[in-house]
Amino acid sequence: MSEQAQNKKTPKWKEIVQRIGVQKVIAIIVLIVIYAFFSLSSPAFRSTDTLVSIFDASYYIGFLAIGVTFVIITGGMDLSIGTVMMCSAICGGVLYTKVGLPLWLSLICIVLVGSLFGLLNGIMVAKFKLPAFIATLGTMMITKGLSSIVSNVQSITFPLRGTEDGWYKSLFRTANNFSIGIFVLLAIALVASIILNRTKIGRYIFAIGSNSEATRLSGVDVVKWQGLAYVFSGFFAGLAGIAYAATYTTILPGSGGGMELDAIAAVVVGGTSLAGGVGSISGTLIGVFIMTVLKVGLPYIDLQPHYQIFITGFVVIFAVYADIYRNRKKDL
Numbered sequence: 001m002s003e004q005a006q007n008k009k010t011p012k013w014k015e016i017v018q019r020i021g022v023q024k025v026i027a028i029i030v031l032i033v034i035y036a037f038f039s040l041s042s043p044a045f046r047s048t049d050t051l052v053s054i055f056d057a058s059y060y061i062g063f064l065a066i067g068v069t070f071v072i073i074t075g076g077m078d079l080s081i082g083t084v085m086m087c088s089a090i091c092g093g094v095l096y097t098k099v100g101l102p103l104w105l106s107l108i109c110i111v112l113v114g115s116l117f118g119l120l121n122g123i124m125v126a127k128f129k130l131p132a133f134i135a136t137l138g139t140m141m142i143t144k145g146l147s148s149i150v151s152n153v154q155s156i157t158f159p160l161r162g163t164e165d166g167w168y169k170s171l172f173r174t175a176n177n178f179s180i181g182i183f184v185l186l187a188i189a190l191v192a193s194i195i196l197n198r199t200k201i202g203r204y205i206f207a208i209g210s211n212s213e214a215t216r217l218s219g220v221d222v223v224k225w226q227g228l229a230y231v232f233s234g235f236f237a238g239l240a241g242i243a244y245a246a247t248y249t250t251i252l253p254g255s256g257g258g259m260e261l262d263a264i265a266a267v268v269v270g271g272t273s274l275a276g277g278v279g280s281i282s283g284t285l286i287g288v289f290i291m292t293v294l295k296v297g298l299p300y301i302d303l304q305p306h307y308q309i310f311i312t313g314f315v316v317i318f319a320v321y322a323d324i325y326r327n328r329k330k331d332l
Contacts, residue, residue, distance in 0.1 A: 023271035023322060027286045030269075034290060038297035045300045055179040057292040059172055059243035060085065062185045062285065064263035065270075066192050067118075067236025069284045070229040072267055073196075075209045075276025076125060076132040078230065080117065080139035081237045082259030087143035088113040089241035089251045093156030096165075103165040110245075111238035117143060118234015122227030140257065148253040155252050158245045172246045181243065186285075188239070192232075193281035205229055209276025258309075265312050266291045268319045275327060290315075 038045045064081045071078045092110035095101040101109070117139055124135035159165035172181030196202035204225040207215040216222045245251060270287030272279030294315075295308050 023319075023326070024280070024283045024286065026322075027269055027271065027283065027290065031286060031290050031293065034293050034297070038293065038300055042300035045297060050296060050300075052173070052179050053296045054289070054292050055182045056173075056247045057295055058288055059181050059185055059247060060240040061259070061262050061266060061291060062189070062288045063236045063240035063243055064259065065266040065284045065288050066189055066281060067233040067240075068260070068263055069192075069267050069272055069279055069281060070196065070205060070232040071132075072264070072272050072274060073205050073209045073276060073279040074226050074229045075212065076226070076229065077136060077264075077274075078121060078233045079133065079136040079260055080121060080143060081233060081240075081263060082256035082261075083140045083143040083147070084114055084117045084234060084237040084256070085240040085244060085259065086251060086253075086256030087147040087150075088117070088238045089245050090147040090151050090156050090253060092241065093158055093245070093251055094150050096158070097156060103159065103168060107168060107242055110241045111235060114238025114241060115231055115235045118231040118237070119227070121234065122230035125230060126223045126227035140260075144254050144257060147255075151253040153253055155250050157250050160249060168242070169246045172243060181246075189281050189285055192236075196279075196281060201225065201228065206277055209273075209278070211277075261309075261312065262291050262295070263288075265316045265319075268316055268323070271323075273323050273327065274320060275323070 044050070064085060068078050068081055088110045091113045092106040095109055096103055096106035121132075121136050121139055124130045124138075125132045159168070161169045170180075171184060173179050196205065204215070204220055205228075207218075207220065208222055208226050208229075212222055212226075266287030267279070267284050268274060268287070269290055270280070270283030270285070272283060291312065294311060298304075298308050298311075
């Protein structure tokens with residue numbers, strides 16, 4: 001039978017699912033179902049303020065998730081992104097409030113600090129071959145302690161809206177409460193997707209995740225490109241620090257632990273394989289909105305935030321099992 005005849009027999013919806021990806025389609029359906037459930041369960045959930053809250057939570061989780069997607073595709077892991085985000089924000093805040101740097105320069109320093117910690121992770125994992133779990137766990141502890149040392153165990157407050165330096169908040173929400181940050185997130189996600197899918201950087205990152213040794217034998221500098229994936233993760237953690245400061249204003253020292261789990265869960269739910277070699281930024285964004293809708297929606301049905309951690313655990317286990325099951329089917 002010719003290929004053309006086979007294509008004629010394939011239903012259109014199957015072609016669409018195959019093009020998008022089964023797990024990504026499932027994630028979209030799950031997002032719609034979760035949002036519909038909360039909307040039907042609580043009329044208050046359907047308000048504009050709730051949508052703004054969902055967007056607010058999606059900014060920093062989204063940036064964290066986009067960055068760690070690069071790492072997970074290489075077959076690695078970055079457990080430090082949550083504390084790196086908060087430590088970077090505190091360092092930038094101290095430079096602004098204590099040292100007197102202009103706000104715009106302090107915001108740049110936030111991204112630089114995040115990138116430096118990403119570079120540290122990259123050197124430890126790619127160059128010195130430390131297990132990614134241990135290396136990034138160590139960085140998590142370092143940044144958690146450093147944020148307390150730098151701030152002298154005091155919270156750091158960024159400028160409020162309406163003040164002279166409060167302009168940075170307008171990057172994510174206008175004065176009339178319009179969440180323009182969602183467009184910033186989508187624009188940066190688009191750039192990250194182009195890097196991952198249309199450049200040499202992305203090709204090598206996918207190749208390392210698929211088979212690191214074969215990639216090395218083909219002449220690719222695995223240390224360089226694997227390390228760069230961790231730099232991306234740190235860079236996006238810095239952007240997440242800016243987004244967090246713009247949304248919530250006050251940064252607490254020693255915080256950020258556990259936020260990496262939301263980001264990693266979003267990546268896995270969005271179809272990125274923990275085994276490496278498979279993933280997409282679009283899938284990650286879908287996972288991010290699943291996590292944020294859960295985070296914002298659970299209190300509307302009288303469940304406390306710790307239930308989100310409980311439910312997220314089951315979501316991650318299911319997503320990982322689906323990934324393992326899919327990989328087994330490929331091997332058969």
